[in-house]
Amino acid sequence: MSIQTVSIDFPNDIVLALNESENDLKKRIKVTLAIQLYKLQKLTIGKAAQLSGMSRFEFEKELSKNKISISNLNEEDVLSDIEKLK
Secondary structure, three states: OOOOOOOOOOOHHHHHHHOOOHHHHHHHHHHHHHHHHHHOOOOOHHHHHHHHOOOHHHHHHHHHHOOOOOOOOOHHHHHHHHHHHO
16 A cells, blocks of 8 residues: 655644644544544545544544444435335
């Protein structure tokens, strides 16, 4: 798998105010971005987990902790599936 590097500039005072290591900040940014892209349906749950650096199970737990559904099905989808199974 090839890797693409994206660089983000932060003012020094903001980095100091966050009071966390560079690695912790990178991890938090990746998890936050993965969650947001999943919520916007830009990434599947598997791809979002990959971006976050977590296993799918860990990422699902993170979604749950943030009160985000792990399913994109709506009521209409579920009812349609029920009808197909009859």
